[in-house]
Amino acid sequence: MSRRHITATINGDEVDFLAEEGSSLLNALRDEVGLTGVKEGCGTGDCGSCSVLLNDYLTCACLVFAPEVEGGTIVTVEGLANGGELHPLQQCFLEGAALQCGICTPGFLMAAKALLDRNPNPTETEIRYALAGNLCRCTGYDKIVRAVQEAASQIREA
Amino acid sequence: MMAVIEENPGYKWVGTRPIRPDGLEKITGKAQFGADSILPGMLYGSVVRSPHAHARILSIDMSVAKSMPGVKAVITSADFPDLALNGGSAGDIDMSNNVMARAKVLYEGHVVAAVAANTREQAKAAADAVIVNYEVLPHVLTVDEAMADNAPLLHDGMYTKGIDPKPEKPSNVASRVVHERGDLDKGFAEADLVIEREYTTKPVHQGYIEPHAAVADANSDGRAHIWCSSQGHFQMRAHTATVLGVSPGTIKVTAAEIGGGFGGKTVVYLEPLAVRLSQRAGRPVKLVMDRDEVFRASGPTSGTRIKVKMGVTNEGQLTAADVWMGYEAGAFSGSPVGAAGMTVIACYDIPNFFVEGFDVVVNKPRVAAYRAPGAPMAAFAVETVMDELARGINIDPIDLRLQNAVVEGTQASYGPKFPRIGFVETLEAIKNHPQYTAELGPNQGRGVAAGFWFNAGMNSSATVHINENGTATVVVGSPDIGGSRQSMALMAAEELGISYENIKPVVADTETVGFNDVTGGSRVTLATGAAVVDACRVITADLRARAAKTWDVEIDDVEWVDGQAQHVDGSQPPLSLADLAGKSGRTGGPISATASLNARGVGAAFSTQLCDVEVDPETGITRVIRYVSAQDAGRAISPAYVEGQMQGGVAQGIGWALNEEYIHNSSGVMENASFLDYRIPVASDLPMIDTVIVEVPNPAHPYGVRGVGEVGIVPPMAAVANAISDAAGVRMKDLPMSPVKLLEALNEKGK
Amino acid sequence: MARVHLSAGLRDLTGGVANIEIEASTVGRLIKSLDQMFPGIGSRLSEGSSVAINGEILTDAEYEKIPASAEIHFLDILQGG
Numbered sequence: 001m002s003r004r005h006i007t008a009t010i011n012g013d014e015v016d017f018l019a020e021e022g023s024s025l026l027n028a029l030r031d032e033v034g035l036t037g038v039k040e041g042c043g044t045g046d047c048g049s050c051s052v053l054l055n056d057y058l059t060c061a062c063l064v065f066a067p068e069v070e071g072g073t074i075v076t077v078e079g080l081a082n083g084g085e086l087h088p089l090q091q092c093f094l095e096g097a098a099l100q101c102g103i104c105t106p107g108f109l110m111a112a113k114a115l116l117d118r119n120p121n122p123t124e125t126e127i128r129y130a131l132a133g134n135l136c137r138c139t140g141y142d143k144i145v146r147a148v149q150e151a152a153s154q155i156r157e158a
Numbered sequence: 159m160m161a162v163i164e165e166n167p168g169y170k171w172v173g174t175r176p177i178r179p180d181g182l183e184k185i186t187g188k189a190q191f192g193a194d195s196i197l198p199g200m201l202y203g204s205v206v207r208s209p210h211a212h213a214r215i216l217s218i219d220m221s222v223a224k225s226m227p228g229v230k231a232v233i234t235s236a237d238f239p240d241l242a243l244n245g246g247s248a249g250d251i252d253m254s255n256n257v258m259a260r261a262k263v264l265y266e267g268h269v270v271a272a273v274a275a276n277t278r279e280q281a282k283a284a285a286d287a288v289i290v291n292y293e294v295l296p297h298v299l300t301v302d303e304a305m306a307d308n309a310p311l312l313h314d315g316m317y318t319k320g321i322d323p324k325p326e327k328p329s330n331v332a333s334r335v336v337h338e339r340g341d342l343d344k345g346f347a348e349a350d351l352v353i354e355r356e357y358t359t360k361p362v363h364q365g366y367i368e369p370h371a372a373v374a375d376a377n378s379d380g381r382a383h384i385w386c387s388s389q390g391h392f393q394m395r396a397h398t399a400t401v402l403g404v405s406p407g408t409i410k411v412t413a414a415e416i417g418g419g420f421g422g423k424t425v426v427y428l429e430p431l432a433v434r435l436s437q438r439a440g441r442p443v444k445l446v447m448d449r450d451e452v453f454r455a456s457g458p459t460s461g462t463r464i465k466v467k468m469g470v471t472n473e474g475q476l477t478a479a480d481v482w483m484g485y486e487a488g489a490f491s492g493s494p495v496g497a498a499g500m501t502v503i504a505c506y507d508i509p510n511f512f513v514e515g516f517d518v519v520v521n522k523p524r525v526a527a528y529r530a531p532g533a534p535m536a537a538f539a540v541e542t543v544m545d546e547l548a549r550g551i552n553i554d555p556i557d558l559r560l561q562n563a564v565v566e567g568t569q570a571s572y573g574p575k576f577p578r579i580g581f582v583e584t585l586e587a588i589k590n591h592p593q594y595t596a597e598l599g600p601n602q603g604r605g606v607a608a609g610f611w612f613n614a615g616m617n618s619s620a621t622v623h624i625n626e627n628g629t630a631t632v633v634v635g636s637p638d639i640g641g642s643r644q645s646m647a648l649m650a651a652e653e654l655g656i657s658y659e660n661i662k663p664v665v666a667d668t669e670t671v672g673f674n675d676v677t678g679g680s681r682v683t684l685a686t687g688a689a690v691v692d693a694c695r696v697i698t699a700d701l702r703a704r705a706a707k708t709w710d711v712e713i714d715d716v717e718w719v720d721g722q723a724q725h726v727d728g729s730q731p732p733l734s735l736a737d738l739a740g741k742s743g744r745t746g747g748p749i750s751a752t753a754s755l756n757a758r759g760v761g762a763a764f765s766t767q768l769c770d771v772e773v774d775p776e777t778g779i780t781r782v783i784r785y786v787s788a789q790d791a792g793r794a795i796s797p798a799y800v801e802g803q804m805q806g807g808v809a810q811g812i813g814w815a816l817n818e819e820y821i822h823n824s825s826g827v828m829e830n831a832s833f834l835d836y837r838i839p840v841a842s843d844l845p846m847i848d849t850v851i852v853e854v855p856n857p858a859h860p861y862g863v864r865g866v867g868e869v870g871i872v873p874p875m876a877a878v879a880n881a882i883s884d885a886a887g888v889r890m891k892d893l894p895m896s897p898v899k900l901l902e903a904l905n906e907k908g909k
Numbered sequence: 910m911a912r913v914h915l916s917a918g919l920r921d922l923t924g925g926v927a928n929i930e931i932e933a934s935t936v937g938r939l940i941k942s943l944d945q946m947f948p949g950i951g952s953r954l955s956e957g958s959s960v961a962i963n964g965e966i967l968t969d970a971e972y973e974k975i976p977a978s979a980e981i982h983f984l985d986i987l988q989g990g
Contacts, residue, residue: 020279027278036194037187039417041367042449046833049367077187090185094177097798100640100806102184103191103368103417125842132842135833137365137418138640139802140809141841322921335985336917364990421990496985527990573914573982574961614989616968679989756969858965868990 008069010035011079019066026050028066029076037077037106041135048134051107052076058114058133077106080113088151088158089113098147100138107134112148120156124149171651171658172861175798178644179663180415192371192387192414193446200373201230203428203435203445204281206271206288207455208263211521211826212297212310215261215270219289223273226287228280231438233431234271235260239403246400252490254401256524257430263292264312264489265523266827267454269427274435274443297521297826301463301484304330304518312489312519332491332517335499337572345478345510349469351550352478357539359875359893360819361461361486364528365810365838368417369452374432375442381408382433387416389423389637390676395668397426402433409433412667413637420810421527422457424676453831457526458820460485460493464539470547476508476562483515483536488524493517494532497612500572501872502536504610505581505764506562511571521826527678529807530611530868534814534875538893541607541876545883555606555880556589559766580790580854580864581608581764587788587850588766596784598885601773605880608766609872613865614679615757619672620689622650622697624749628736629660635674636686638665640867641799645683646690648795649861653694655721656735672754680865683795684856685757691860692753704745705733759858763869765789767808769877773886778901780816780882782843787873788850792864797851804870805847811874813839819894911939913981922950936960937971939981958983 019028041049053075183189275281320334372386391411399406487493495515548555705723722732770784855862933939944951
């Protein structure tokens, strides 16, 4: 096993780090870059807790080898807020009590952002299916869906 | 969302919906969960686990593993004290053996050894290089197999407790519980309709999204610091100390944020291993379970077999109930059959009953608590029989329950008389809910079910400090799994009369707050809340004394109102908390109080739920199209998070009803140990979950609180099953009611 | 005078006795008296029970005073999740 030198744009900044060839982007982000907002819930792409935007695609970081992101663009939950200003999704999750333990929340925020970026006016069903790749065990999804609806509405009116 | 509120005294903060204090960290990714700690020089641990369901350990060869690159420590059971030789209690011995097996492995996934190395990959490679020789033994996987004559035994010294006369031979039955009243034969003779059914449920997992994780930093002098996510860091400290054979005072535990627990994180798995590895290596060690390990080797809840026979008169009076329950405990005794026995018919006033339950060990992971442990399976059985009884005598299923519901003064099936409770109110809330009369289309059906949970009190300690500018810090020792920090701050705001925004609630570590029992049992808002309230009341009494000193009057002339000391006759300008705090040195020193208690006055909780489903006759897929849950919360301190608890319990119950199960092959190996094949509900499976918070205040708590976290998971399986019966005309008696099984039942019916 | 209700699960030790009137000032002393009457019941009740006194469920109740004419039930220790 050797460590590769990887350079990528992460949350708007050019970042370089070392990672084992066979290590996942998830582990590289957490262990090497220090972005622990990306969570491991399963390591096999089933729970969505490690969701990031990779080259604008919603991706499970556990399913990507770290070297694959060379030269690419990554957005994690840490990159959602604009300085001190929260993204409307973040604000709506807070106000709508759309999180309980919060472990799945970063993944849901990324998935919801990916949805609203391409579909600014989703129906409830469209929201539910877009978020079906993210598991939450605490909330039953009700308040999450409502928060996404509210954020969508705020973004459209802005 | 609706609420039925009784006698709300017009609180200023309690009952509101502000932003939770830990919310910002959680939506920006800053919050530190169990696996997020990184320490300098940290090693990664990896655990060696049994591939066999039941086997004797003949030898463990660590020599290859020890010599592999980057490996700094290897441990086996030889590195832990044998509590059986040290006079440990049976419970402690079992716990220690579950953390790491000694002579025998009792389930696939049982820990045999552990290693620590510089990188994850090195640790995993070393764990794979540990050579273990097993003598495979025959195993048992179900209550039926374990209770059969001549079944292979897990524990040679297990003689069933609670049987008269005492058994002469050991067995796999750890204990028996019994509740009885009246005369069963007479009761059934009086019934016009008797329904007798048998049910099975499979083990299911709490399904928390965050796997178990711990980081331990141990010194050579035996002291250690652990960061872990758990439902009780004092509990983790105590259990870790027991397994290691040290004083709990040598271990400091910092509570990380916890990514779900539901009872499954009240148990210690990794902490003792991480500490011992850290001691051997002289460096911090991070140990995290992967999802596969979580399924195979943490603590799901029991699979069960339950037989129910109940009788009712044509007028709707329940006359008798006969219940037999066998609960799988997993590898060591301790299934929740006791609580099952006490909750199974607790909702109803039945004059004649016999309830018998057995705690049975099987070669599966040791069960751990799962949200109202024991009660959901029992309710599945009784609440579906209730549905059949109601339809059999042509009475509305809610009316049947109303007619027999326990109320204040009823003698509970488990003994004492009920104090003030809100069961009837939840039944009426559902009956009056618009969903009860919503139109149903083809292949659609409706089911109702009810449930009960005691809730717990137990020990809590909290400290409140007043800062020099009149803001406050509330220090608790209850890890926050559902938003409890907010409830503590709301109650403190109400007591002190200052703004919620000026109160900072903090979950402190085991060295900086007094002892606290686990966060679980729906106890934190009640018990830790009571401690916070008591501490605030000591402070407001102190503030009145300081104001009296300032004004040179008697303390009886001073009141504390809306965050200010006021003279009863208005002869002095009021002194705010900020005023008094700023000059606290002149009136006696810093303002701070601690309250510790073993909580009393626990209020029980009831839930009634209504489920509408659509069953696809071609695929057997059940879709939940409408759902409402009504629950007596006593007083909702933080309504948004009470709703959250209710909705979460419903979602877990729906998963348990329709899809979730442990699938073992004939060798006792779990075949679906991933979220792909262990199917929990996703957003597209569920509708919006409506909630009705019923408030029948608990008269024994300063804010009328009843625990809310657990009872919500008790009714859903029966509500779904009753809805399926209404929609498709089949009575499902085995969980989960997955499409394959539903299709089989529909085809059978069609014949 | 406390009226103590003994659950069916204890019948193997009480020889079938389900209810008993007994004088005791605290729960701990009550358990000791019961143990004298039904040997072995003391460890079962101390280790595995919460106690309900007039409907209020308490844990670790050894020194709890028993009010006059109280109804006492012993319950299994309950685990929450």
